[in-house]
Amino acid sequence: xxxxxxxxxxLDQVAQMLKDRxxxxxxxxxxxxxxxxxxxxxxxxxLKHERNKASExxxxxxxxxxxxxxRIEQMRQVSQKIKDLDQDLSGIETRFQEILxxxxxxxxxxxxxxxxxTANPVVxxxxxxxxxxxxxxxxxxxxEGLGILDFERAAKITGAxxxxxxxxxxxxxxxxxxxxxxxxxxxxxxxxxxxxxIVNSASMTGTGQLPKFEEDxxxxxxxxxxxxxxxxxxxxxxxxxxxxxxxxxxxxxxxxTPCFRAEAGSHGKDTRGLIRQHQFNKVxxxxxxxxxxxxxxxxxxxxxxxxxLQELGLHYRVVNxxxxxxxxSAAKTYDIEVxxxxxxxxxxxxxxxxxxxxxxxxxxxxxxxxxxxxxxxxHTLNGSGLAVGRTLLAILxxxxxxxxxxxxxxxxxxxxxxxxxxxxxxx
RNA sequence: GGAGAGAUGGCCGAGUCGGCUGAAGGCGCUCGCCUGCUAAGCGAGUGUGGGGUGUAAAGCUCCACCGAGGGUUCGAAUCCCUCUCUCUCCGCCA
Numbered sequence: 001x002x003x004x005x006x007x008x009x010x011l012d013q014v015a016q017m018l019k020d021r022x023x024x025x026x027x028x029x030x031x032x033x034x035x036x037x038x039x040x041x042x043x044x045x046x047l048k049h050e051r052n053k054a055s056e057x058x059x060x061x062x063x064x065x066x067x068x069x070x071r072i073e074q075m076r077q078v079s080q081k082i083k084d085l086d087q088d089l090s091g092i093e094t095r096f097q098e099i100l101x102x103x104x105x106x107x108x109x110x111x112x113x114x115x116x117x118t119a120n121p122v123v124x125x126x127x128x129x130x131x132x133x134x135x136x137x138x139x140x141x142x143x144e145g146l147g148i149l150d151f152e153r154a155a156k157i158t159g160a161x162x163x164x165x166x167x168x169x170x171x172x173x174x175x176x177x178x179x180x181x182x183x184x185x186x187x188x189x190x191x192x193x194x195x196x197x198i199v200n201s202a203s204m205t206g207t208g209q210l211p212k213f214e215e216d217x218x219x220x221x222x223x224x225x226x227x228x229x230x231x232x233x234x235x236x237x238x239x240x241x242x243x244x245x246x247x248x249x250x251x252x253x254x255x256x257t258p259c260f261r262a263e264a265g266s267h268g269k270d271t272r273g274l275i276r277q278h279q280f281n282k283v284x285x286x287x288x289x290x291x292x293x294x295x296x297x298x299x300x301x302x303x304x305x306x307x308x309l310q311e312l313g314l315h316y317r318v319v320n321x322x323x324x325x326x327x328x329s330a331a332k333t334y335d336i337e338v339x340x341x342x343x344x345x346x347x348x349x350x351x352x353x354x355x356x357x358x359x360x361x362x363x364x365x366x367x368x369x370x371x372x373x374x375x376x377x378x379h380t381l382n383g384s385g386l387a388v389g390r391t392l393l394a395i396l397x398x399x400x401x402x403x404x405x406x407x408x409x410x411x412x413x414x415x416x417x418x419x420x421x422x423x424x425x426x427x
Numbered sequence: 428g429g430a431g432a433g434a435u436g437g438c439c440g441a442g443u444c445g446g447c448u449g450a451a452g453g454c455g456c457u458c459g460c461c462u463g464c465u466a467a468g469c470g471a472g473u474g475u476g477g478g479g480u481g482u483a484a485a486g487c488u489c490c491a492c493c494g495a496g497g498g499u500u501c502g503a504a505u506c507c508c509u510c511u512c513u514c515u516c517c518g519c520c521a
Binding site for chain 2: 051059062077
């Protein structure tokens with residue numbers, strides 16, 4: 001959520017921002033409601049002031065055993081008026097908040113203006129694509145050939161866009177989760193947390209999934225509960241409605257969770273393989289920092305995520321998302337895209353964002369500087385470190401051998417009984 | 428799932444028959460005084476959000492907030508209803 005005063009005083013800039021993001025919103029209604037809201041507010045507040053004073057008078061009259069019925073009768077009317085105005089106000093307030101909650105974040109100055117992902121500049125590239133003396137297969141062929149990925153049975157158990165992992169497939173997924181968490185806690189200073197995988201609507205609103213993106217979520221029938229679409233939601237909301245102390249910042253958290261996404265509007269896209277699932281595993285990095293450090297913190301968060309790919313030996317590039325591709329809550333986002341030789345393309349494997357105070361304002365996460373009187377909103381950041389399923393498929397595609405086996409990256413071998421290869425097993 | 432108890436400021440804790448209670452008292456914290464050091468002592472201060480005023484900060488002023496929402500009333504932390512959460516006992520259970 002943007003600062004109300006900022007929007008009020010910079011309507012033109014906000015309108016331009018919406019244009020840059022290729023969004024269309026009616027800000028006139030916002031301005032009108034804002035004006036109405038303040039007009040009624042000052043009216044109702046002066047009436048309440050009157051009521052408070054009369055209340056004191058009445059109490060004095062009563063104590064002195066004098067007649068207060070005339071004053072009470074007057075106040076009966078004032079009270080009714082207050083009630084009516086309060087009702088008007090809450091109606092306006094609701095509509096006003098609804099609009100404010102649907103205005104996206106303002107992109108940082110370093111974010112290029114552009115229409116879509118084709119306008120995302122490449123920031124850097126790491127490593128080289130592997131060379132093959134045979135035609136590399138897509139991971140679904142590799143995985144099914146090895147008997148470690150089973151999409152048919154997953155469809156039977158649940159439906160489309162779910163996966164069943166067997167044997168070394170399941171073990172590799174688990175090894176990746178542990179390796180990622182160990183790296184972030186052991187080398188990057190993050191504290192591991194294991195949050196609930198189900199959250200309420202207040203948490204979803206805090207990080208920006210609600211109210212705008214309800215159709216992307218799985219909601220539990222009969223509850224105000226949703227399955228988490230990313231660990232960002234429960235982990236960022238750890239500090240919702242809290243005031244942190246200066247020395248509490250920065251805070252770095254890492255969490256493994258499964259992620260559940262309805263993938264509304266993506267029918268026909270990435271229907272094969274592990275790329276786009278309703279359920280996938282992810283290790284997330286979340287930071288709470290002071291405003292003046294948040295862009296440095298974004299760079300280091302990105303570096304932390306990149307290290308996983310570097311240690312695994314996977315070639316990737318980093319892109320800076322342009323205004324048309326930037327997420328709703330983000331001020332700036334870097335995507336890390338891993339090379340997939342089986343599909344001859346780069347695919348997103350991590351998204352690292354600085355939300356500045358956008359989420360903090362929604363979730364009311366503040367801090368107080370030492371000796372300071374005023375509270376300020378923290379800046380929140382998060383990034384995948386990494387998407388586990390996509391990492392697994394990248395390994396299958398990049399380290400496949402001509403005989404159909406897959407070589408296990410050395411850093412993962414200690415987690416897999418020091419095995420160096422995944423060989424085929426009949427299922 | 429059944430029965431009961433509770434939710435007040437950073438913490439503990441009081442609020443009688445609804446009426447100067449934003450909220451006693453204590454602890455903590457901040458500043459000042461005192462003091463070989465430490466401790467103790469003395470004095471003052473110590474919530475959040477919003478509106479108005481102010482170039483801004485400060486200040487001044489008004490409104491709201493005693494788990495959340497609604498109701499009764501001239502007036503609610505105090506009465507009523509609904510919900511949420513916490514605790515105790517019983518049952519069930521990974």
